[in-house]
Amino acid sequence: MSKLSILVEFWDFLRERKKWWLLPIVVFLVLLGALIVLTEGSAVAPFVYTLF
Numbered sequence: 468m469s470k471l472s473i474l475v476e477f478w479d480f481l482r483e484r485k486k487w488w489l490l491p492i493v494v495f496l497v498l499l500g501a502l503i504v505l506t507e508g509s510a511v512a513p514f515v516y517t518l519f
Contacts, residue, residue: 477493502515
């Protein structure tokens, strides 16, 4: 099973069901999760936490 299969399946879901409003929500959540993971344990973490 390909690692990108979940992305392909999600894209097919968006096209079939015409749920384009889900795309910005998912992108925001992925970017927020990546920000939290990348700043965990780094010197930038205290500055990022002040944003929230």
